[in-house]
Amino acid sequence: MARTGSIAVAVRIQDGKKQAQSLWLNTFPEFSLLKSQQVSRRVHIRKYRDWRLFFLDCQVDSLESNQTVSWYKNGEIISDGYSFRDNVKGWLVDVTNDRYRINAYGTALRFTLQVRSVSPSTAEFDSGSYQCAVTWSQNDAAVPDGRSRTAEVNIYVIPTSNYPxxxxxxxxxxxxxxxxxxxxxxxxxxxxxxxxxxxxxxxxxxxxxxxxxxxxxxxxxxxxxxxxxxxxxxxxxxxxxxxxxxxxxxxxxxxxxxxxxxxxxxxxxxxxxxxAPIVTIDPTDVMVTEENDEIVLHCNQDANPQVTETVWYYDDDVVNSGGRFRLEGMSLRISTFSSRDNGDHTITCELTNVIGTGSDSVTLTVNIPFPSTKQPYSQRPQTELFSK
Missing domain, CATH: 2.60.40.10 (Immunoglobulins)
Known part of the structure; x- marks a missing residue:
């Protein structure tokens, strides 16, 4: 009764030519060998001249005189001992052909399948399910006496290293x-x-x-x-x-x-x-009702590249730091109001960078009571107090 083992091998192969495509050979688990609990398992790639070949090893523990090891791909036999199937010429009794070669190590009972001339153009053809089997000849045909489990071989053509x-x-x-x-x-x-x-x-x-x-x-x-x-x-x-x-x-x-x-x-x-700068002034609604009130307006901006010039306007006049106005970075501080300021005033922050200019405006409402011209009751002249 045949005994089985399994392997999982991943081998990367690079084509030797400059800027040539690469290949990836991957044998997934389930490549199982015949008749031995202590089996030798290898899959490897070698370069030969301008093409690549890969190897699949099949190890058995004994063979009868009428038995040999054959290889199958996708369920179809590709070798019977040292004979290979050729779709045009039929069976070729030879140790090699253009696509396959068998290396047999008699004392070790190891039979190695070489898959030759592997290239990007053959990647799809060489991919498939590989098996080895102990066979015996009957009417010039190989009859399996037991097969290994399957080695799924996928050969991928990888994008060259200068992509993406x-x-x-x-x-x-x-x-x-x-x-x-x-x-x-x-x-x-x-x-x-x-x-x-x-x-x-x-x-x-x-x-x-x-x-x-x-x-x-x-x-x-x-x-x-x-x-x-x-x-x-x-x-x-x-x-x-x-x-x-x-x-x-x-x-x-x-x-x-x-x-x-x-x-x-x-x-x-x-x-x-x-x-160009995107500008917003904070706060947006400002009202002054006392002479001692003080307001601070902040000019917020989003710009790339950074702002190179900042200008504040009070109505249509440029604001300079001094007197009742103080410029503090991106902020404007205004103090000392009077009833003469009553009404609505437009305050604008204008920012400029190398791309362009952006601005925002808010309305300042001043509503301070006018001072009274009448004297207090207690301070009126006595003649006025008792005239009635």
């Missing part, structure tokens, strides 16, 4: 900035209501990669994405119109995912969003 690539283009279609994997590039843009196209690219792969855009502030869904391929590359693009709601800095990141990669790859675009 992130790009942002202006409305004229010109690239403003381009960045590669694991890097972040910063560009400065001015709010103008124009659309910028963000594109993430990858080389073709097997299976196809997953490309995903995200933004660091996670504020709502991304714009609608466009997918496509061009010149052996895949891409995902979004159209983005910068707004003040995006703040002064924002980062978009493209993530590339592929089952053959040990970890995700990313590239990022960081935007320094510049805009």
């Amino acid at each position: 690539v992130c790009r942002v283009s202006n409305p004229n279609g010109q690239d403003v900035i381009t960045t590669g994997p694991t890097t972040t590039a910063t560009t400065t843009i001015v709010l103008s209501g124009v659309t910028h196209t963000l594109t993430c690219l990858s080389s073709q792969s097997t299976p196809a990669v997953g490309l995903f855009w995200s933004r660091n502030d996670q504020s709502g869904p991304l714009p609608r994405e466009t997918h496509g391929n061009d010149d052996n590359t895949l891409y995902i693009a979004i159209d983005w119109i910068p707004s003040r709601n995006d703040g002064s800095t924002l980062t978009f990141t493209c993530t590339l995912q592929h089952p053959g990669l040990l970890s995700d790859r990313t590239c990022s675009l960081n935007f320094n969003i510049q805009y």
Whole structure:
């Protein structure tokens, strides 16, 4: 009765050519061998000239004189001992052909299948379910006397190491900035209501990669994405119109995912969003009813880059520090009111940076009683007190 074991092996193989695509060979659990509790199990990759080959070992503890070890792929026999099936020429009695080779180590009873000429173009063909079996010949056909469990071999074509690539283009279609994997590039843009196209690219792969855009502030869904391929590359693009709601800095990141990669790859675009000052004055409603009242108005701002000039206006006049007015940073302090100030006055804070100017205004209402011209009753002349 055949005994079984199992292995799980992951082997990464890089093509030796510059900028060539990489391969990933992964044998998942359930490659089980025949007839031995103490089996030797290996899967490894070697480079031979300009192509790759991988090995699958089958270990048995004994063979009868009429028995041999055969290999199966996807349920179809590909070798019977040292003979190989060729779809055109039939069976070839040879230790090698263009795709496979058997290495037999007689004293160790280990039979190694070489899968040869592995390349990106053969990745799909070479992937599959591999088994070894002890067989015996009957009417020139191999009859299984017991099979191992299956080794699921998946060979992936991985995007080249210079992907993903992130790009942002202006409305004229010109690239403003381009960045590669694991890097972040910063560009400065001015709010103008124009659309910028963000594109993430990858080389073709097997299976196809997953490309995903995200933004660091996670504020709502991304714009609608466009997918496509061009010149052996895949891409995902979004159209983005910068707004003040995006703040002064924002980062978009493209993530590339592929089952053959040990970890995700990313590239990022960081935007320094510049805009004219956004100004608000606090408090918004101001009223003075006493001569000794004092008010302080604060000029709040959101600007990128920073404000370079601050101007206060009292009605239409520029306010300078002195007398009843005091400028304290971004604040204006006003004191010493009188009835001559009664009425509504417009106070404006105007801020400027290199992008432009912003302002805000509030209304100051002064309502101080006029001084009385009549003397108090007790101080009137006596003739007036008793005239009646």
